[in-house]
Each structure stands twice: as structure tokens, then as C-alpha cells.
Amino acid sequence: MIVAKRKPMAEIAEMVAPYKTVKVIGCRSCVAICLAGGEKEVKMLVSALRLKAKKEGRKQEFEGLVVERQCEKEWVEEVEGKILDSDLVLSMACSLGAQTIGDMYPKKIVFPALNTGIFGVPEEQGVWSEKCVGCGNCIIHTTGGICPIARCAKSMLNGPCGGSSNGKCEVNLEVDCAWYAIHERLKLQNRLDLIEQVSPPKDWSTSHSGGRRVYVRDDAKLTQHQKKGKEAVR
């Protein structure tokens, strides 16, 4: 899932200070799971911002809202009236949610309350770690299910660098060496022969280069006729 973290409260308070009517909009998907922008976090932020406004003698109106998935227009439309009625939308979703609202209502000012961070998994309660960088060309079938691009500090493709020591990484001794983990996993799976195969230079054209990546699935796209039908239903 996408893991995000709330910006420092002081930074958010400074961003919203000039605006009178502020709608704080959270999301019930990834950011709710990583405790950054779900219903509870929205309520906390709204309450904290009200206190800040009260402390500084500013007349500001804050309202908290939460949508199911802020990155999908259908869900955002449910709070359209509230968005149009605001001076500022403070998005507590990942950047995708904030940008979706911005694209749907280009005249509206949308600020992010979160810093969108990583594609991560919850390791334990309150801890999320990065396991994918979305390079667009997955190779974990050859590395025992462990991604060396995300989990190796140097994104090495052919075994560890000279800095691997006792299963730890030289960049940070608290971080496991990805290639040590790959070796151990392949040994467990009796597939150690894979580690001797040399990987050619990776095709990075599928990664973030050359501008925005767009994925299309033709069979899922609506025809013009279907689009007209859908519009008519609305």
C-alpha cells in the first residue's frame, strides 16, 4: 500500500492560516491503514487546527470529511458540494488523492497535509517498510521474492556489494542486506543456482523516466457509446 506521513503540525497550520473556510478531506484506503489520513486522523487535525486558530484569534472554519478512495473521481464527487463551498481543501490522502481533487476542480486550491512516502508493508503495529519502488519491470521471481531494487541501498542486481557484513548493510547497520536475505531465501528454496546467473543491465525505461507513466487496459476502457450511456444515467 501507499504509506504516507502527516506533515509537521506547524507547517500545516502555516499553510492554512490565510484561508477562512477549510475542508479537511481524508481517505479510507491506504492512508487510513497507515494511520496518517483516516477518519480519526482527520478529526484530530481539524480539532488541532481549530485550537490553533482560537489561540491566535483567527476566525476560521474547519470541517473534516472522509471519502472511501480519494484517488477515484466517483468517491470524490460525493463531497463535491463541500469542496465547492470551501476556500481551501486540505487533503489528508496521498498525493494521488490531492491531485485527483485538484484535477476535478481546477479553480480550487488543494494543499497536501501528508507527505506521501513509500510502497510499503506493515512489519508490526506502527512500523511500515518499503518493499517496492514501482520500477515497472518486476524481477522478484529470480530473487527469491525479495526486491533488490527497493531493499538494497544501491539497488544492486548481481549480488551484494563489498559493504555487506554479517547480513547487514554498510549504509545502515540496522538494515538487512537485501542480497544476504535473497541468498538465504534461495537456499531455503533449494534454488541457489539462480544466484549464479548474471542479470543483464536492467531496462529502466519502464521506471519513472520520460514523464508520467500511463497504464491502459483496452478491454476495460469504455466505448464512446458506453460513456454516453453512463453520462445519461448520471
Add this chain to the structure above:
Amino acid sequence: MSERKPKVVGFCCEKHGIDSAILAARSGRQYDASVRIIKVPCTGRVDGIHILQALEDGADSVFVLGCLEKNCHYDTGSIEGRKRVEYVKSTLADLGIEKERVEMFNASSTMAWKFPEIVSKMVDVARRLGPIGKAGGDR
């Protein structure tokens, strides 16, 4: 004009927290009547939003009172409560609001002296700092 009374809200767990208040009263100890006690099943149930909402609604100071940490009725409830209080304190500090408005305390039901002591401390904080801001006023 009469002096403004401080507004103090105390979230007390229904085990040792409330019992320490009851024992204080039964043993003849007095405490400031400004305190408004909210009984909760466990301080682990108190969330940051409850504390912030109390401040937003006009409380000058808020305290959370739970069992002693190694003697919590629900084992780790008062530890959870303390974590939430610390989180709210750091949020308030980030916003430039006095973090001492919010405190966590622990007591056992036999500590009759503890509850009046806590109330006295939080009333002092409330008197010293007064209400938060002036724009909204007290609700």
C-alpha cells in the same frame, strides 16, 4: 466582577482512577470543584481526539488518570493512555500551545491523597494559563 473559574477535565478510568477520587472524598480530603470527571472504562480507551475536543470545547487543562502502569486492570491500558497523552502534548507543542495543559497520571485505588494533588496541580495550570485564545471564547 467575580474571578473566572478554571475549567479542568479529568478522564479517569473506572477502576483505580475513579476509586482514588472516591477514596479521597470518603477520607475527608477536599479538592477543587472546578474539575469535571469523565469516567472511562480504561485510559487505553481515551484517544487524542477526546483530549483535543475537551480543549476545543473550553477546558483550560485536561488530565488522564489511570491505574499504576504495572498494576493496570487491563494490563497495558494505562501505558496506551500515556502514549496518547504524549502524542497530544507533542501536537500542542508543535502548534505553539502550552503542552502542560495536558497531563497523564497514575494512581492506585488506595492513594487517597493522589487525586486532590492531581486536581490541585491541573487547576494551578488552568489558572496560570487561562483559556486558549480569545477569538472563540468559552462555549
